[in-house]
Amino acid sequence: MSAHLSISKEHCQNDALKLDTTAAEALLAQLPGWKRVDATLHKAWDFKNFYQTMAFVNAVAFIADTEDHHPDMSVSYNHCALVWTTHSAGGLTRNDFICAARVDALFD
Template identity: 45%
Template sequence: MSELAEQHCEACRKGAPKVTGDEKELLCGKIPDWRLVDAQSEERLKKVFKFKNFAQAQAFANQVGNLAEAENHHPAILLEYGKVTVSWWTHAIGGLHRNDFIMAAKTDALLAVPE
């Protein structure tokens, strides 16, 4: 498990600082399979996870949902046949916070944990 995945989200309120360019570059290096995307004028982290069937994809989407509840930080999750797309960003600040990188790493770590 990565060092990011071992961390926990901190409470984040409107006005909290977004990650700087240097922080973003460093943190992106720790979650290399995630893409930076712009959606509705907000920068987000996005990754597509592929599975053999709908049931496996649904089980993973549920794991991500449970993780989000445990950390009180919630992503956009798109569930499709054999595929789950997860997008992390901090709604309160309209962009990326360190929490989003932590949650991306935790999301990756879910696949390393047997069900």
């Protein structure tokens, strides 16, 4: 099983601690297309139409609600951008990478 699939099967923890740069970069390497910007993870998608965009947004909302870990989202007609961070920890935690991997798994 690839590391990406392994992370996507994990669940968020309420007491997740802020990751150091080395740990964050190691997890980031398992998530193609994601970028670390300061203490956040970013990725954006373009879709064929509004319906596909909203289907994606609703799938992300389900993941976020299930994991009780919610991203910042920017949504337009055929575009959606996500930003993950853990405000309570003051930066990136494993939870952010778990949710990013779960979002990526929507396309598997």
